[in-house]
Amino acid sequence: MLEEKHLTTKDYLVIGSMLFGLFFGAGNLIFPLHLGQIAGGHWVTAALGFLVTAVVLPLLSVLAVSLMHAEGVYDIGRPLGKWFALTFMVLIHATIGPLFGTPRTATVSFTTGVAPLLPKSWQTGGLLVFSALFFLAAFLLSYKERKITSAVGKVLNPLFLLLLAVVFFVGFLHPLGSAGAQAATTGYHTSGASFFNGFLQGYNTMDALAGLAFGVTVVTAVRGLGLHRDTSVAKVTAKAGVIATSAIGVVYLLLIVLGATSVAKFAPSAEGGTAFNQIVTHYFGAAGHALLATLLTVTCLTTAVGLVAAFAQDFHKHFPVLSYVQWLGLMSFASFLTANFGLATIIEWSTPMLMFLYPFSMVLILLSVTNHLFHRDPVVYGFTVAFTTLPALGDMISSFPPVVSQSSFGLAVTNFYHSYLPFSTLGMGWVVPALVGLALGLVCHVWRVRAAASAEA
Incomplete structure (x- = not known):
């Protein structure tokens, strides 16, 4: 050493x-x-x-x-x-x-x-x-x-x-x-x-x-x-x-x-x-x-x-x-x-990418800091990230420059997204789905741990 x-x-x-x-x-x-x-x-x-x-x-x-x-x-x-x-x-x-x-x-x-x-x-x-x-x-x-x-x-x-x-x-x-x-x-x-x-x-x-x-x-x-x-x-x-x-x-x-x-x-x-x-x-x-x-x-x-x-x-x-x-x-x-x-062009086109990547980054950072609580179980990671994906895409589409966000496709996605997800009008529509995914992941983790303990007993 x-x-x-x-x-x-x-x-x-x-x-x-x-x-x-x-x-x-x-x-x-x-x-x-x-x-x-x-x-x-x-x-x-x-x-x-x-x-x-x-x-x-x-x-x-x-x-x-x-x-x-x-x-x-x-x-x-x-x-x-x-x-x-x-x-x-x-x-x-x-x-x-x-x-x-x-x-x-x-x-x-x-x-x-x-x-x-x-x-x-x-x-x-x-x-x-x-x-x-x-x-x-x-x-x-x-x-x-x-x-x-x-x-x-x-x-x-x-x-x-x-x-x-x-x-x-x-x-x-x-x-x-x-x-x-x-x-x-x-x-x-x-x-x-x-x-x-x-x-x-x-x-x-x-x-x-x-x-x-x-x-x-x-x-x-x-x-x-x-x-x-x-x-x-x-x-x-x-x-x-x-x-x-x-x-x-x-x-x-x-x-x-x-x-x-x-x-x-x-x-x-x-x-x-x-x-x-x-x-x-x-x-x-x-x-x-x-x-x-x-x-x-x-x-x-x-x-x-x-x-x-x-x-x-x-x-x-x-x-x-x-x-x-x-x-x-x-x-x-x-x-x-x-x-x-x-x-101006760089800032205009960077915003949608940030709105997409930041939710993933936040959940991965928080999971990394607290991973000792669930032994870095991939199931917890998987559920949380999966439930974050669609809301993050919605945030990205609604924040594109008008050529995308104001198109018929962009408006349809934004209207649907804002109608059904809490906090989506604030750009925070990913929060509730991510918490739901985290809860499901933790439930699966606890069930797997208990099942493994029962099998050993």
Whole structure:
């Protein structure tokens, strides 16, 4: 048995800082700010809902990885069989990877931070050049797997936090208005509606999905510090997850309040990037644009590094026909191509996929955290996931862009779905079926255990 290294407080902080940097990317900066603007005086209940899916759930995903001694998304879905696990892994990585999540890291930083500095005629070419340089940097920082800890935890993330702290200090020293006095937009006029809409807004961060995917990256980094036993790696991963998500929760609250106060001077924007640009420009003038561009590029790059690395690590493990570096290059290039469709298109088409995948992710995370209660019985997993499938499909269809959701097929599915499933109008139609499936699965598990005990007697 190899000798285990005793980690210092500094080691825990570095791993926690790395995990914070991997989690905190484009959406984590703009979506809570936007939520504050649209929730207005009801920002507290909206924030509570947002924190459930954007902080608690990602923490549970990290705990699930550690408790299952998992090294990636595949292991979380493995109790349902290798084909389900492989399909789930591919869908998660495709969503947070080259289709939506990773390209968004480049488009948000460009659209919000860089584009305002360029003439309109340069926008298309500017995005092309910026995204090429952005993903080249992500590729180079991820090239050596064990260097990710240093690149993100020791350098990029502290720089981001320093820049963000400057914005918070000035913003709260000279507030634009009172957060509690601002009018709420449609959907946030009551506390209950604010909570559920904040809950759904948390999907946009993609952190619960990313937490599962980053498992392999974190485990690799922890082992690189000199730990070898699964139990030791699990404990360090869990502690780092608590450190990272606690810090993220504090930043989210500050961003939501900052967004709510900004409504006193600016009308709610279509997305948080514009709001952040307005706030920073108000306080810092022309220099604010440069600060914003730097801030967004740094935070988005940290997340891009984690996403491309996690993709390459998982795909090399399960599809070894290509090396880690080859998968890394393919992921970076595919993300570069998708990024050039633009931020609006990426966000528009990512929502349906998130509405489909998040219910599965939530039930699998909760089952992984509590699996000791039913001995990881595949029957419990099977019933719960099976009952979640159709409602998740309904959520996906109803949230597609109008070309699908407003078609005769889309309207028929949405009307049927909203008529028969509780909470479906809130985007939570999967909850009751999932609980029914869980109950049936637990009943079958108890019956099987008792039958086995009787047979032995």
